[in-house]
Amino acid sequence: MKCEIVRDLLPLYCDNVCSPESREAVEAHLQECAGCRRELEELRSPLPEEKRHGSGDGASALKTISREWERGKWKAKLRGAAVAAAVCAVIAGAFLAATQGFWFPVDPESISITNVRQLSDGRVLYHMAVNDDKAIREIRFEFDGEGNAYFVPKRALYTEKRMMVGQTGDSDLVLDLPLMNEYARSRGYDTEITRAWYGQGEDAVLLWEEGMELPDASSEDELSWAARD
Numbered sequence: 001m002k003c004e005i006v007r008d009l010l011p012l013y014c015d016n017v018c019s020p021e022s023r024e025a026v027e028a029h030l031q032e033c034a035g036c037r038r039e040l041e042e043l044r045s046p047l048p049e050e051k052r053h054g055s056g057d058g059a060s061a062l063k064t065i066s067r068e069w070e071r072g073k074w075k076a077k078l079r080g081a082a083v084a085a086a087v088c089a090v091i092a093g094a095f096l097a098a099t100q101g102f103w104f105p106v107d108p109e110s111i112s113i114t115n116v117r118q119l120s121d122g123r124v125l126y127h128m129a130v131n132d133d134k135a136i137r138e139i140r141f142e143f144d145g146e147g148n149a150y151f152v153p154k155r156a157l158y159t160e161k162r163m164m165v166g167q168t169g170d171s172d173l174v175l176d177l178p179l180m181n182e183y184a185r186s187r188g189y190d191t192e193i194t195r196a197w198y199g200q201g202e203d204a205v206l207l208w209e210e211g212m213e214l215p216d217a218s219s220e221d222e223l224s225w226a227a228r229d
């Protein structure tokens with residue numbers, strides 16, 4: 001990396017707000033470049049004004065900044081920092097959008113519901129698996145006011161592999177109808193739920209419908225789900 005770029009990044013590096021990639025690149029450069037190391041030391045040594053004011057009030061801090069701004073050296077540095085910060089923000093924004101910010105429904109065709117069974121207290125247990133090995137971020141509950149409840153697993157566009165034990169995507173889950181009805185009512189849907197689906201649209205997978213004959217859950221299930229009440 002060029003010294004110019006490194007010096008633009010140094011203020012961010014100093015404040016620990018760089019991406020890990022930038023950080024690594026800066027550190028690699030610093031090992032080989034004495035000039036940039038000096039620049040970093042200078043950045044890290046506090047300004048005389050700051051020293052005197054300590055962590056003083058905002059007004060004096062502002063005065064300090066405006067005074068330092070007048071000094072040409074700092075002008076250039078802050079300009080560099082502003083440019084680098086803008087670049088970092090764009091990169092960070094794109095990263096967040098791809099991995100965090102926007103979640104998309106999982107294709108219902110990749111969802112399988114198996115081993116649907118009923119606990120003695122009426123709750124329905126089932127195994128939900130997504131047939132790839134990627135993580136799910138959340139399951140949204142949606143209703144249509146005609147008795148249909150939709151469970152919509154969502155994930156980021158680029159998502160990490162499922163690694164944590166118990167992370168949703170290959171696990172037993174519980175359908176608690178009274179609770180679901182209560183939740184639906186709280187969202188303004190007064191119709192009792194008569195069908196529950198995974199996913200939405202034509203490909204939605206039926207999880208449960210009213211009148212469905214379900215096998216009893218095992219005593220092992222009873223034990224482990226009683227503990228979670």
Ligand SMILES: [Zn+2]
Binds near residue numbers: 036
């Ligand atoms: Zn350099």
